[in-house]
Amino acid sequence: MSSEYLSQFSTSCVEVMGKMMGLACEWQEVVPRLPTITEGMTVVTLIGLTGSTRGRIMMEMELRVAQELAEMMNGESLKAMDPMVFYSLTELSNIFSGKAVTQLNNRPEKPGLRLTPPNIFVGEKIQIFTEKAALSTAQIRWNNSFLYIHLCIERG
Amino acid sequence: MKNYLESFAKATSGMLSQIGAEGSETGEYSIPEDIFCKHEVIVIIGLTQALRGSIVFSMAPGTVMNIASTMMGGMTIVELDDMARSAMCEFVNMCVGVCLTSFQDLEVDITPPTMVMGEKMILMLGLDKVLLTHIATPWGDLELRLGMEQ
Helix, strand or coil, X not given: CHXXXXXXXXXXXXXXXXXXXXXXXXXXXXXXXXXXXXXXXXXXXXXXXXXXXXXXXEEEEEHHHHHHHHHHHHCCCCCCCCHHHHHHHHHHHHHHHHHHHHHXXXXXXXXXXXXXXXXXXXXXXXXXXXXXXXXXXXXXXXXXXXXXXXXXXXXX | CHXXXXXXXXXXXXXXXXXXXXXXXXXXXXXXXXXXXXXCEEEEEEEEECCCEEEEEEECHHHHHHHHHHHXXXXXXXXXXXXXXXXXXXXXXXXXXXXXXXXCCCCEEECCCEEEEEEEEEEECCCCEEEEEEEEECCEEEEEEEEECC
């Protein structure tokens, strides 16, 4: 199930990034790994999942990538620590997670998933710990940039 | 919104008393002035259904080790290993769970706790309204931030 969910979230992210920013992205599942993979200043958006399945969806990227995406979304230059960079990522993660959850909830098993509003963490040497969770990770790649989607699903 | 944060703070103080940290004091309720985190450890629990948002506990590593040690029957903890992190997450889970049982007329679902640690951290709850308070405990300061959607 974790793999199906990861596929749905990653596909949604690729589609939304294509529509919003015109990026030709590809995704692939990679070896799951938390604490975070990116080095230096890391940006992590975190959305909670409740319903028949509980857990977290996290989007992780370098600050440089966050700035690049926000500039494309807004069509203007932004400083790396401009709050607009983080608001843009909040919006991006909200849109693709909402799209994925709508599609998952329309499946015959009707999982009744709900999302929490997104939260953003920015910092150095970020480590994330989620107890009793199965972790799966996807890498989304475009041009010379990439981000990660981590899905943590609570084990029964 | 203040009454919800008061309930979370009250439940947390109650849990601290139960594990032996008598005399915790809750500070003023205020809107955060900035997005920088004073502490290096954050435990976050998401809320859905009748309340949609997040409750965030932040504290220093020493405070986490003291709480985790007490949760584990006084076991000596010298570093924030998986067991200590798990104990702290469980403590926060219990505080939030106890609080939610007091909201008898509200159906609220919660996510499992997630602990985030890092340096020079910025936390943006990405929400319309955020309120914070502090609980001074014998083991150090606990900061509670409640972010809720309008």
